[in-house]
């Protein structure tokens with residue numbers, strides 16, 4: 001973070017600490033409308049945050065002091081802003097639905113390739129959906145098993161659940177990610193080889209978990225269909241690495257490509273979303289891309305004071321760096337968004353979990369927060385106690401849709417009543433005097449008092465559709481981008497995941513090797529020995 005940005009943050013913080021949310025609401029009659037912005041089918045009410053217009057001005061000045069406007073343009077125009085990997089960052093090009101779109105990387109317009117891949121995905125999806133793509137024994141495809149991990153899994157899983165109402169329910173999607181054999185075994189127990197299509201999804205096609213699961217799945221299939229040739233009808237690949245795909249034994253005609261300028265955790269709108277496209281159909285997939293693009297366009301063009309991703313990012317920094325908040329909670333009041341917190345964990349924590357500034361020096365300010373959450377109202381009966389009365393500040397994003405896909409009596413009203421009531425309770429709390437006025441006995445007053453003053457954002461849409469879903473994901477992508485810029489870190493690499501991978505290779509060899517002494521630290525050596533003893537090795 002540069003000195004000017006820090007200065008502006010401190011000014012915002014000083015103002016922020018002067019008034020409680022109760023006082024802020026009392027001081028501004030029309031506070032809700034003053035602190036509400038709309039974009040791409042979403043409404044963000046950020047009035048229940050510890051800011052007023054002056055504090056917001058300083059937060060925006062913090063963004064300006066970090067050259068945010070210029071950095072946004074650098075990303076959208078394909079500059080190689082992922083400097084440690086020497087790559088452009090162009091997930092926005094995947095959903096650029098503008099008729100005259102042109103995005104140049106290394107002298108080449110990438111848009112025609114993007115559209116050609118989408119067309120190939122659509123053709124294949126239609127074949128599978130219509131039952132024209134037949135398995136090796138002539139059976140229609142009834143089950144899709146996506147084998148991938150991280151960005152090649154979390155986005156497709158999360159989106160498949162989110163867009164269930166739009167899915168073709170006669171084709172069921174399964175997801176295998178963990179190298180724990182249980183994950184694969186329990187999935188294979190639910191499907192039949194002759195009617196299953198495996199999508200091996202891996203940007204690099206070298207990831208240990210994915211390649212091991214894919215190899216085991218292939219063996220399982222060939223054992224059942226009793227012919228190697230069956231692989232061509234039951235396995236397709238999604239990858240940037242054609243050579244590796246070939247080596248694995250998948251015909252590259254059955255490969256759907258993407259590019260090194262798509263980060264794994266940003267890859268859902270690329271071919272990585274193939275399982276989703278098969279499930280919801282190409283038309284709905286296109287609607288999702290349009291939703292993404294609406295939010296992209298809003299992000300690129302709206303002034304910061306009305307820019308939804310920018311506002312979310314600035315408020316997040318106020319709490320992380322000003323108030324010392326270690327985490328934030330994502331609380332979707334929508335069962336279809338049940339995996340959104342898990343998806344955002346990778347998106348945010350793999351992007352901004354960095355401690356080195358862009359000039360290579362050690363960052364002396366806090367960067368990416370911990371992200372967690374569960375759907376409401378389940379969370380209310382589990383961890384909300386700590387958010388209401390614990391000692392830590394946990395800013396929360398509350399997310400919901402006004403209309404449900406499943407009208408059953410008054411369940412949705414009840415869900416939404418909880419949704420609205422929680423942010424109210426968190427903001428305003430309940431004073432000791434209010435407790436007394438309710439007849440709470442003096443010895444219990446301290447326990448029953450709610451301090452309040454807990455900041456929340458409310459994100460509301462009319463209905464969760466492919467379009468509003470796409471916009472929601474783009475909102476968080478850009479929020480994370482803005483924070484990375486202000487924290488002056490590289491958000492698009494992930495070197496921190498390498499060391500464990502390398503060490504695991506060495507340990508794996510030791511689990512089966514003939515020698516009985518190992519060259520790790522004493523703890524690892526002892527644990528490996530215990531494991532080998534249990535397996536009588």
Ligand code: F6P
Nearest residue numbers: 150151152202203204207264497
């Ligand atoms: O190990 C982290 C990571 O590189 C993620 O960034 C990525 O999404 C995941 O592994 C899977 O990688 P791939 O798609 O290459 O298999």
